[in-house]
Structures are given as C-alpha cells and as structure tokens.
Amino acid sequence: MKRIIVIGGGAAGMMAAYTAAANGASVVLLEKNEKLGKKIYITGKGRCNVTNDCAPNDFLTKVVNGQKFLTSAIYHFPPEKTKEFLTEHGLKIKTERGNRVFPESDHASDVTKTFERALREAGVEIFFREQAERIAKTEEGFTVSTQENVFSGDCVLVCTGGMSYPSTGSTGDGYRFAKDFSHTVTALKPGLVGLNVKGNFYKDLQGLTLKNVTLSADVCGKTVYEEFGEMLFTHFGISGPIVLSLSSVLNKYDLSGVTLHLDLKPALREEQLDKRILRDFEQYKNKQLVNALVDLLPVKLIDVVLAKSGVSGKKAVNGVTKEEREKLLKTLKNFEMKVYGFRGFEEAIITSGGVELKQINPKTMESKLCKGLYFCGEVLDIDACTGGYNLQSAFSTGYAAGVACAKE
C-alpha cells in the first residue's frame, strides 16, 4: 500500500488526501492550524462559492494563467464532479446567478465539515498543529519533518496554498519546498485585489458601489480588459468584482502604461445618453447643473463627474453650452483613471505566480524534477477569475495528484 503525506489541509490538500485514500493509499494529512480549511471559512464572504457550475471549456476561459496546464485536470474532475462529491457526502448545495455554487445553508463551514467527514470515512489520518518544516528525499521515499515529528512516505503532496490572507495559514511555505527541489517559482504578486488609483477623487466616493458599469483597461492604447458588472470605491481607490478580475490581467503589465476607462452608462449609446441629459435639463431648467443630475447619477458622484468634465455645477442649466454638455457626456461614457499599484497580500484573494508549470506534469501534478513529489492548488502558478474558479482549480489539481500518487 502506498504511503502518502499531504502537506496542507486546504481545498487542494483535502481533495488530494481524500482521493488518494479512496484509491487505496494510506494517507496522512498535516495541517499547521488547529482545524482544516481555515481559508474556506472566509471564502464567498463566509458563504463559500465552492465552484462554478459550467462545462470544462467554459471554465477554462476564466483561467487567467495556466489555462493549457489545467485542461486535463479540469476535464477529469470538472465542476460537476465537485458537486457530486459534496452531495454524496451529505452537503446540500444551490446554484446562484452566474452559475456560482454555494452550500444551501450559506455557511462555508459546512463545506469544510463535509470534507472532514469524507476524509475520516476514507481513513485519512489528520494531524493538526503540524507545520511541515522540511521535506527530504530518502532511499525509500521521503520524510517530512515538523517541529516535533518526522513522517515517512512514498510520496509527498505539497498543498500549502499561496501567500494571500496569511492569517489563514497560507504563508508561502510551499514555494520554499519547491525551491529546495530546484523548482523555479515565478514572480509572486497579490491577485484578485483592489487597485490604488491616482488622484484624490475616490476619497469623496468611498463606500459607493456602482452596479451596472463597464470597466475597461488599455495598455498603450490596446484594450486588454473589458467587463460589465459591479465595482466599489474605497479609501485607497477601487475594488469590487470587476476590479478584482482586472487586477489579475494587469499583473503582467507596467502600470505606468495602463489607463482605465469607466463607462457609467453602458446601456446608453452617446446619442441616447445625450437625449436623456436633455430631458433632465428640460425638467430641471431653472436649477443649477449640480441639481439637474440627481436622476442620472448617485449624489456622491455628481461633483466628481462635474469636476472631471471641467463644467461648473453652479451654472444654471439653461446656460449650459452644447460644448459643455458634450464634455459631460464624454466623462459619463469614459471616466478615466490611472492606476499606480495593487493592494497587498493581506487583502488579496489569491496569489499570482507560483511553482513554474513547465516543471510539473499536468496530468498528475507530479514534479518533473523529483519523482514522488507533487504540487497542487494555489501553490502552482495558476490563477483564475472570481466565481468559484479558484477553489475548483484546487479541487481538480488535488484530485489529479490524489489519483496519480495512489497508483503502485
């Protein structure tokens, strides 16, 4: 019987440990925390968006880095299988807008409990408060040393996650283990994270959520991102779903060449918006301009939009010239922003970068440099959009490694 050591009891490690045990291996799971899946508790705002209920080819379009690498793992263990796994182990699930799957209870803790139950039923030995410090290759296989113990096995699965929200236990230990075995670790950056924008305007907009806007980004004139949806102004700049996804795209560019364009009225073409503005002007013709935009924009945004367009809000509506109206219209359709930085790992949903994919077998997650050593989940240089895609990537890579390592 194969003896497997899994390091890390997060999404990838739990799935890998369960799968290896279900395929006949004897498995120990080492988790440095006092409980499993500490990060899972905070996913999906405490509700855990556990996967995205879509077909593998659709899934792969949401993978920003590592799309080709993930193909085999996602086809062998697609979102459908995650749903099946959870349901078979007693978790009721539901699918919401955008195919996002959640536990029916809306409690992320139920996902972790389901895994823990499955792991125990499959005979996985779970060790809490065991932080792997060193992996060594021996003649028989491997040893993994923690502060107090040494575990021996035929294979080691490194499922230690990335570096985001380090308080959950993901402190980047896996990158060190990878380097110890001569693996390359690509540049590590906070991924799916808020953006610092230039200027002061956002301070007046703090807390304002815009629900139906289109955000696009160009790099030296070439559009690299465009998404419709929800965003949020914060004390540092911008955040919210379409900004988080944008951050993953911007990771590979020099920010000095990036310009963001926010269309505040994407449902209206310029001519339609102009007519709409004229209607409002007619209704509020005896008021100041600042008071004539209350139906068009959230109050907080009015002064900021007027300042950006260079038109005084104090002007009487019937004194606004055609040129001024055009400037206003252009700002509404294209509110430009410059980005100067990303927020840090403490606030990032994922880590961009990780163990170089060329050095890993995409079918098994086994290292091409060291037989018997596997890497799964966020420790790999894979990143995907929000919507359940990152947990699913962890489950699919964990499953691939679990099956492969258990084979004689």
Ligand SMILES: Cc1cc2nc3c(=O)[nH]c(=O)nc-3n(C[C@H](O)[C@H](O)[C@H](O)COP(=O)(O)OP(=O)(O)OC[C@H]3O[C@@H](n4cnc5c(N)ncnc54)[C@H](O)[C@@H]3O)c2cc1C
């Ligand atoms: C706020 C937030 C919300 C999110 N929401 C979602 C969501 O709704 N849907 C989604 O798909 N994704 C979401 N994600 C991303 C998702 O949580 C991660 O991509 C996923 O958890 C990665 O799984 P993993 O198993 O690779 O790593 P992790 O979940 O980070 O697990 C790694 C585990 O390894 C343990 N560990 C680390 N080093 C050692 C060591 N040396 N010895 C022993 N144990 C060790 C850690 O304690 C941890 O338990 C969210 C992330 C955050 C931060």
